[in-house]
Amino acid sequence: MSLPASRRLKIGLSACFSHADPDRSLFTGKTLQYVEQSIAHWIMSAGAMVVMVPCPTGETARGDVTLAHYADWLDGVVMHGGADVWPGSYGEEPLRPEWLGDRVRDLYDLALVEAFSQAGKPIFGVCRGLQLINVAFGGTLYQDLLTQVPGAQVHRDAKQYDRHAHDIALVSGSRLSQLYPGQLRARVNSIHHQGIKQIAPNFEVEAWSIPDHIPEAIRRAPRPGGGYIAATQWHPEFRSEDGSTLDDSALLDDFLQACSRTRTFPFPGHSPFQIRDRAARLLKRALLRRR
Template sequence: MPASRRLKIGLSACFSHADPSRSLFTGKTLQYIEQSVAHWIMSAGAMVVMVPCPTGETARGDVTLAHYADWLDGVVMHGGADVWPGSYGEAPLRQAWEGDRVRDLYDLAVVEAFAQAGKPIFGICRGLQLINVAFGGTLYQDIETQRPGALQHRNASTYDQNFHQVEFVPGSRLAQLYPGQRRVRVNSIHHQGIKRLAPDFEIEAYSHPDVVPEAIRRRPGPGRGYIAATQWHPEFHRQGHNALDDTAILHDFLAACSATRVQPPQPGHSPLHIRDRAARLLRQALLRRH
């Protein structure tokens, strides 16, 4: 298939902030992607473009995230660092859970740009958490601490080989993608998770038996484009692990991206100026801390 007919999918950037002690790229900010996410999207024939943060000390030119949202067919929100609790109006309970404030603001702006353009958005792990926060939800800063009796959702030693079961919500789109499979096995690499679900979203899967939300989707409606996310990493699926096959999830997202090519989307509704909201929540968290 020629490049002109292939879907162009954005992938949000991870950040390695400037570090004067680093021997390589000393004092330089790095933006990067984890290759298995790109390869997962490319497995269905789509082309992947990292969406770099257009702001920062070295910024030049007039390219914005809105330009990327207009040009690309959809975006995948990458996994990675914790979401800073200030992004949802809380002070960090521990220093280790402060997350990445700069990346939060960048990710919120990416979600805003693609939501305004009516382009499909899919979130993975941190991506799910960030989407929930962007649209008004909150998180557990640490499931183990704040949900006594919960499963072990992250194991630093086994990492992507840590698994648990999830149950699909009957009648949800995710359940429709996997007919006849009520309870399935997925990888689990997170210690934060959804505490309060964002308005206009629905939960599509819970962990079993501790009932932590593991997949969400935006309810259809005027001005509401496709937004879905999983707490697990579908790109980490490998044959022979007896875990959920990721193919249907990827094809569902890419089908939504193809649909926006056939019928250009109407401008969508993003959260109410979420970059301003993030700044407001930052002020609230700092006031609460002091």
């Protein structure tokens, strides 16, 4: 018998942004927040319910709902892929105009990670989500792998998109390697041109790209009272039809099991920043200035 809604996990999914555009024929001049279909379906494939977490501030904001309310209500959150991370988020200037990223979305994503971390709820990142999590906890990024990493392979092919793939090496003894016993090498899709330069403190790399040794999966190191945070540079929701890439089910099950445990035994909250709710206040201030 199908589980009732009250017994299903409720998983938040970060929003993608399409900023107000006066030349757009539909929703002219309006800000759109949306999710990509397959990642919602990926989470739902294990029976969880998906809730997009909208940005609560902006030019049309009303009421008193905050990201902290969502973090308190939901069982975990998945950080969506999408636009480049703004280099200013990790203390750099853009090397090229096309690598400017999306500062407003960064502020929203940072505030969302902050809210769920403070609530002690599990967080899983995908592609941009991995990069954003790394930045939120003090790491840095390469703005462009081909430009900044000698010998880097092509990690993003616009024509092949999710059919573009490369091999990874799973770190022996890591949680990721435990999810795939006896499989220390795998193939994954690759749809990014930015990547981790310096890993955030208290995080561990769980997989590296072959042969150029770029971090492909990270996880917060186990510690007393520490909640679940993990991420992959590849998109596990983009399942290959021929089965040539790493099976996604173990990753999803691991995250949802953490959400179930936390529902029963909550972790104490922890802020990734020194000042509690810092990211939420920065987001609100930035969007108020845009009015």
